[in-house]
Amino acid sequence: MHQLRIQIKLKSPVVISSQSGDSTLTPTQTYIPGTTVLGLLAGRYLKKYVNSESPESQKYKESFNRIFLRGGVHFLNLYPCKGPDLFLPCPSNIRRKKSNPDEFDNLFENQNSTDVYSKVDAYARRLDDYIDIYAPQTEIFFHHKRNYDKGISETGVVFNYEGLLPDQEFTGCILGKEEDINVLKELLEEDRTLRIGKSKTSQYGNTILTECKMSEMTIPQDQNASGKLMVMISDTIIKNSAGISTIDLSDLERYLNVGIERASIDANRIETIVNAHRAKKPSDIAFKAGSTFLLKDNPPNQEELIKYGLGERTWEGFGQICFPDAMKSTYTLLSSNSAERDTVLPDVNPPEIVKRLAASTINQIINSFIYSKAEDLAYTIGKGKLSNSLLGRLESFASTGNFAQNFAQIRDLSRQNIHKVIVGNNHFDEYLENIDNVITDLIKYAKALKLGRDKRIQDLIDELSLSELNIESYKTLYLKTLFQTIRRINNQHEGAR
Helix, strand or coil: CEEEEEEEEECCCECCECCCCCCCEECECCCECHHHHHHHHHHHHHHHHHCCCCCCHHHHHHHHHHHHHCCCCEECCEEEEECCEECEECCCCEEEECCCCCEEEECCCCCCCCCCEECCCCEEEEECCEEEEECCCEEEEEEEEEECCCCEEEEEEEEEEEEECCCCEEEEEEEECHHHHHHHHHHHHHCCEEECCCCCCCCCCEEEEEEEEEEECCCCHHHECCCCEEEECCCEEEECCCCCEECCHHHHHHHHCCCEEEEECCEEEECCEECCCCEECCCEEEECCCCEEEECCCCCCHHHHHHHCCCECHHHCCCCEEECCCCCCEEEEEEECCCCCCCCCCCCCCCHHHHHHHHHHHHHHHHHHHHHHHHHHHHHHCCCCCCHHHHHHHHHHHHCCCHHHHHHCCCHHHHHHHHCCEECCEEHHHHHHCHHHHHHHHHHHHHCCEECCCEEHHHHHHHCCCCCCCHHHHHHHHHHHHHHHHHHHHHHHHHHC
16 A cells, blocks of 8 residues: 655645534635545546547546545545644543643543543644644635626625635645555646635635655554554444444444443534535534544454544544554643633523523534434435325324334234334344433533534533433434335326326
8 A cells, every 4th residue: 555645835825614514604724635635636527538539438437436436446534734743632531620721630640539520622642751742833714605697795694714824834644555655646747736625716725735745554552552542533424224424332342343442432413415416414423533542452453443443434634543652641832823821711500591591502403413314214214115194194203292102002014114224234123122321321421512613512511500401302303204215206206107
């Protein structure tokens, strides 16, 4: 396997949109995702080879599918760098002391500490007893919405982009066979000006390629240690036996084939838009980059995991992991450009109107999450597996609010038809009998979703002392959406005949 190390420098603000914020703000990622690099090179490849009238176009189509769609090449994330120094997501077991912001503790070593800590929402590199912190600089850019028919701005309609500021550099690798890497290297070097992110045809997204070097891939020794410590360098997606993305440690143990002794994890929601289709991929819950694990043993295929990644969609930059040298119990700050500050909350009870607004917002976010997960499962089940009449009966069971009791009384023939459908490693009737646990897990994942840069939904629920979420209403939404979507898929299939 060969690697192509690339480095880019931002020449204008760059907006790599992350999860949707409020209706007027588009936040940015603070790194360059592998999906962005993949999309850039896929566009150049199509333009040069596949969209041409060349008789060899069909051969290039097959190569395109292999390289960009089937994981023949892995496009890893580009992370910030300063000169030769690369900064990776800070391991989540390393926390900053609130009493002394220049001191950091390794929570795996300082288990009985009485100190209060804050997360390090930045990138880091460790140097002996010191830690170097770097947070890419961003800025909010204000815009009026434009009426293109009239050629003027629309009165009172505004939106904002958060963008990475110019003159920052990011570096990473593309991994694959030598012949594929050579092709991608040529595509990059033909025009070193790279346009990436949102609004790249206007004032945003201008970058320049400053390094493009190919070499045989080697695993750095400090990423392949035998100390049983695993750090996720990028967001990592795994799936449970039902085929649903999860952050359950027992499922991660199944992927690794080893037990987990301790873990310090954060969750992230992955939303990816395919511009060619003008549509989103199904969203996934993932272990956030920086999640750290102390394993009971080193995985038997440790080198393969480092090379090829862990979990799903690894060719898009997900699932990049390393096994670093043992961490010190404490670190001292070497330097930092980060303007991290702890937010001081007022020592008063929030007004009821604030609680109502927060509860309404949380409910909308979780409703959307539940709805998307139900749709994902419906498309996994697919067309023609269950009749529309049976689906209508199941939907009516869900609408009554007493699904379990009604489902227990379903006729044997209907149950047999449901039993034939496989969801992950389970029969669909068993899945439906276990629906309460399914919804409980989904709500747990939803509570881990971020609100803004560093607040989780659970954090807001705790801070405002909001009442517990209504599992029954989410169960009804999930089941009705699931059955309605399968019926819609069946009807689309019938209409296409």
